[in-house]
Amino acid sequence: MIATPTTLTLPTHLQTVDEFEAWERTYHHEGNYEFVRGQIIPKPAMKQEEFYIADFLVRQFIHTAVFQQGHSLMPEGDSYVDNARKRIPDLIYITAEQHQAIRRKERISALFAIEILSDSESYEDVLDNLQDYFDGGAQLVWYIAPKRRKIFAYSSPDESKTYKDQDVISTAPVVPDLQFVVAEMFA
Template identity: 75%
Template sequence: MIATLVSPELPTHLQTVDEFDAWEREHPHEGSYEFVRGRIIPKPAMKQNEIFIADYLIRQFVKTSAFQQGDALLPEADSYVDGSRKRIPDLTYITVEQKQAIRRGERVNTLFAIEILSDSESYEDVLDKLQDYFDGGTQLVWYIVPKRQKIFAYTSPDESKAYKEQYVISAAPVVPDLQFAVVEMFA
């Protein structure tokens, strides 16, 4: 017998990430969900026109010393902010130490999140995600805006710098040797 994945009716009574994760295990479904203070937020899969961005970034990451040491840049992996918030960045940086913690059953939050702005995201959505990432200990967030061919590098929820065209962006201090001219990513 083959199990069929269905889109379950989303519960409204869950308050913690533990309750949400238990619900997800009990209700197989398609797609991913973020969980933020009792709200279950559908996380659409990466669109085909965003794949080239993720592919470029991962290919640049494998050239870094962080990759050589065993760190990873993974697509759409869970990032736990606290007991009531779980986000899923488009790309998540995970250190060797964090991978070991995950093997021990611990939950980790990314130190460096990369988000690709989608048409369905509002400015409020962006602000909420930024706040959540930094509340969990994230040190750097890149928000990529494909339509404008820009990357906004946030070092806090309120501090950012925009990069475009020939400007070289760096993931310092998290991954200092991950750097490139923005125009190369959109070529």
């Protein structure tokens, strides 16, 4: 039987990402888990009502020059912050160089991470995630609030700009030619 988040007892003695990933390989379970300083955090899969957002963003991304160079925008990929933290953004931008690093079994961190806000996430969760992404080297983090039809674009844990309606949002300088009108994503 495969353990589910409700039947799986999560260990509390793990201190490093290596220990956590060894546990993950040993115990068969469903779903993704983030690991933050000894805490194993269930990461719910993207919900059906969020698919249209991910689909829209990926479809926009495939028209960029970096896509033609082998970069990608992928759902729910690992982003390593350090030896004690691993996050899983809803979408992660991965460069061609990072793809090669992954093939060499190296860990990568997000340069650009996208999270789609759900009702279960608290403001503290958002702040913790932001700090971790930027500690790992992120240059840009988006929090998309579907119910409010807004995108909160963070260039640091403390600097953000809100985009909505007919605002044009851009991922420059990370992906210079990816931009769109916010309302188009929610149409």
